[in-house]
Amino acid sequence: MTTAIIIIAVVAVVAIAAFFLLRGRLAGGRGLRSRFGPEYERVVARHNGDTTAAEQELGDRVKRHGHLEKRPLTDGARAGYAARWASVQELFVESPERALTEADALLADLSRERGFPAGEDFEDRTDALSVHHATHVEGYRRVHTARRGEASTEEMREALIEARGLFDALLADGPSGHEHGNRHLVKGRGTS
Numbered sequence: 001m002t003t004a005i006i007i008i009a010v011v012a013v014v015a016i017a018a019f020f021l022l023r024g025r026l027a028g029g030r031g032l033r034s035r036f037g038p039e040y041e042r043v044v045a046r047h048n049g050d051t052t053a054a055e056q057e058l059g060d061r062v063k064r065h066g067h068l069e070k071r072p073l074t075d076g077a078r079a080g081y082a083a084r085w086a087s088v089q090e091l092f093v094e095s096p097e098r099a100l101t102e103a104d105a106l107l108a109d110l111s112r113e114r115g116f117p118a119g120e121d122f123e124d125r126t127d128a129l130s131v132h133h134a135t136h137v138e139g140y141r142r143v144h145t146a147r148r149g150e151a152s153t154e155e156m157r158e159a160l161i162e163a164r165g166l167f168d169a170l171l172a173d174g175p176s177g178h179e180h181g182n183r184h185l186v187k188g189r190g191t192s
Contacts, residue, residue, distance in 0.1 A: 032058045039134040065128035071115040096156040100147035139163035
């Protein structure tokens, strides 16, 4: 009788532990899907549909980059970046390739100044950006790829428009208290 009670207790504990473990995994996947949005789908596709591998990669990104402290921009820096973006948009009319090269450099500079990884490793920078700006990072990737001139003018225009979302987010968001106060600096010009 005592052995039966012990076996039942052990089975109950194992069943409860399995329930919470499975529940945690499912919530983690839903949490990552919700946090990363289209980036989640992109990573799953890159892993040929293997959600476990994709979620491992995204979880690693969160561990590496989730606690980055975003540095605020001064009003002068914010205005300087807004002016650079306006120049990129104007340059697009004359030279789409040069405009995308400038936009790529501008996004790299702005993300570095905001506290994202510096250096030449584009993938590490976009991984970090995806943790904090998952809905906008694809535009940056498209600009980075399209600037090589292999894209049509329309594809380059679309990439620049999509990258504008990341530019706006990086320019506006952060602990400086300017989340919405300076959006007038970047709205209503050029391609958007």
